[in-house]
Amino acid sequence: MKYILLSFILCACKYFSAQTLQPFTGHMEAYVGGALQNAINPIDTGFVDVCLGDTIVYVATPDFYNSLENTGSGYSQDVNLNIDFSWTIGGDAYPNNDTILYVVNSAIGFLVNLTVTDQFGESAELMSKIRVGIPPNFSGISVSQDLICAGSTTQISGGANGEGSAFTIPGGSFGSSQYFEGLTYLPDGSGAQYEAPITIEGFSASETVTSAGDLTQVCVTIEHSYSGDLEIWLQCPNGTTVPLVNAYGGGNGAIPGGNSGGGIYLGDPIDDAGGAGPGEGWEYCFSSVLNDIGPMTQNWGNTIPAPNYGNGGQSVNPNNIYAPDNSFSGFIGCPFNGEWTLFVQDNLGIDDGYIFGWGIDFDESIIGGEPGYQNTLDSAWWSPNPTIVSNLGDTAIIVAPEGSSGSYTFNVADDFGCIHSTSVTVTMNPINAAIDLESIEGCVPMVVAFDYSESVGDSFYLDFGDGTYYTGSSEAENISHFYSDAIDATAILYVSNGDCSDTAYVSINTNAPTTNYISDSAFCGEAYDWNGQLIYDSGVHTQIFEANNGCDSVVVMDFAFINNGFDLGFSANQQLFTEPPYAVQFTNTTPDLENYNFTWNFGDGTILQSNNLNVFHEYTSSGSFSVSLFATDLIGSCSDSFVETDYIFTTGESSVHEEGLYFYHLYPNPTSKKIIIQTETSLQNEFVIHDQQGREIMKGALKGKQTEISLENLKSGTYTIQIEGKFKPRIIVKQ
DSSP states (O other): OHHHHHHHHHHHHHHHHHOOOOOOBOOEEEEETTOSSOOOBSTTTSEEEEOTTOEEEEEEOOBOTTSHHHHSSSOOOOTTTTOEEEEEETTEEEOSSSEEEEEOOSSSOEEEEEEEEOTTSOEEEEEEEEEEOOOOBOTTOEESOSEEOTTOOEEEEOOTTOBTTTBBOOEEOOOEEEEEEEEEEEOOSTTEEEEEEEEEOSSOTTOBOOSTTTEEEEEEEEEESOGGGEEEEEEOTTSOEEEEEEOOOSSSOSSSSOOOOTTOBBSBOOOSSSOSOOOBOEEEEEOSSSOSEEEGGGOTTOEEEEOSSSTTEEEEOTTSEEEOSSOGGGGTTOBSSEEEEEEEEEOSSSOOEEEEEEEEEEOGGGSTTOOOEEOOEEEEEEOOOTTEEEEOTTSEEEEOOOTTEEEEEEEEEETTSOEEEEEEEEEEOOOBOOOOOOOEEEESSEEEEEEOTTOBSSEEEEEOSSSOEEEEEOSOOEEEEEEOSOOEEEEEEEEEETTEEEEEEEEEEEEOOEEEEEEEEEETTSOEEETTEEEOSSEEEEEEEEOTTSOEEEEEEEEEEEOOOOOOOEEESOOEESSSOEEEEEEEOOSOGGGEEEEEEOSSSOEEEOOSSEEEEEEOSOEEEEEEEEEEETTSSOEEEEEEEEEEEEOSOOSSOGGGSBOEEEESSSBSSEEEEEEEEEEOOEEEEEOTTOOEEEEEEOOEEEEEEEOTTSOSEEEEEEETTTBOOEEEEEO
């Protein structure tokens, strides 16, 4: 079986070796932005002129004029089955397909290489070029004053005829620059190596490095917390190496010798025992022709602080281009095409680092003999803006921005149809006078809070409008001011900021209160209506009137009810008693009884409120008693009293034996809310309160020596209280 298989392989090899190759012609086409016309001019090997962001569809259209499909003999050359397409644009490889999509993302020239290979190795190569419209250098466009006051104008230099002074269009090139990206941990210590290759294509197979300047520069983005660990070198496709940084001076290194950088950092690293993750990588570049300083290993003192992760430790300055430890002339004879590999070896443990990427640049003059290209100006203009107040002959504009700033855009169109723009911003001086206060109207004395904390400036001056000021403030704040006098004025806040100023205003209208004194009187009997306020008593009364200006006026009235007398009088059916019972009927002889409320005092401690024509009272002891009649009008505005001194005289034996009664105090009487019963000894006796008709209104029990009884639920009138035991009944007058 092994013999049969070997025979087949030998036969097959003989067949393939005898196969006649079928030459063909390569073609490529390019379609920009969905257009239907091939954009390569001249065809196949010319230029495609595009702008940043444009999309190009490249199509390989080889002419297989010897193919089986065209001649009926030979072998198949079918683009869908047995043809390979190798595309590179700017050195980047694209999928094996007859059609690829490319998005222009850099403003440079690109070489487009296409190699078409059939199943037996016959191939055809083509190279075309992409020319991208290069953005102009707008450094000549400037503003005379980029921070101005509100309402001011400024001049922006630059205009449609400003090429060469306001702007220039740089030339484009087809330089070969390759970059490897990707965060990679540098293996730590004991000779551990990092390596990353970049594949270079686009040169002819025979082209080699002929001078140190062919390799323009190599740049490495790296962070490491101990440069004395490291050796960094570059290897070309044939294996030749050139050391970039030989910082390790110990044994077992990859490169002999070495000048240790010790604890000097590379980048802004996390300086720890390792494992805390990446710090910040800085890009270090090496060149034998562009360097502005010698090798890094001879310039360890050229450092700056590592501010973020390195806690201010000293790190090699990345702002210089260093010479490699050995010249790039060591690469003379190396082919351009192939893998160029960067190596980093860490020879000591503990300190670690990270590679973020590296790149390699070749001299553009060695790429296909193409010297570059130059865009030309088609037109230039300022975008319309309503705050452009004049155009000075296409050399400058005068602007008056509004709001916080103004943005002005200058545009350049090149011969590729690409439009490039730059914007100039004119900022308004950040000044603002603002008082968070509405107009003030009120009555003095008053305190007003002036809150101008939202104002913006570097100096503040406040005129309160009453002849006083607040000066010397350098910060916006919130202050209060006391107004003591009536004024009609304006408070003004003055704010300055550099050469600019702003003001804010608040109207202040304060008034002093007024007090007027008047007097008046009225006859008793009806309430006095004073502007809706009903007055029932003589005395001083006050009303406050709110004015439109926020200041109240006060009117004080001394008022008196005029009492013209009630003509009080009463009579008794009997005044002299020589034996009990001492029952007396009193008759109220006052005219117009219905106009008054009456209270009787019978002189023996008994008080009775009654508006009846006749009232009855029984005296329980002998003596001489004065009787009083007190009256108020129905609204209580006036009162009158009438007293008959020693009006009732009783002799003989009392109907109630006084010595058999217990004594107690009852107060206040008359009362409006409550009465208090006070006894000499602590009692729990029951009590009952009756109205004038003898009905029981309330009952309860005494509580110790002093009992408080609420009468709030009783109507005004006369009531009798009786305490259980030998207690004399008493009269309660509820007002």
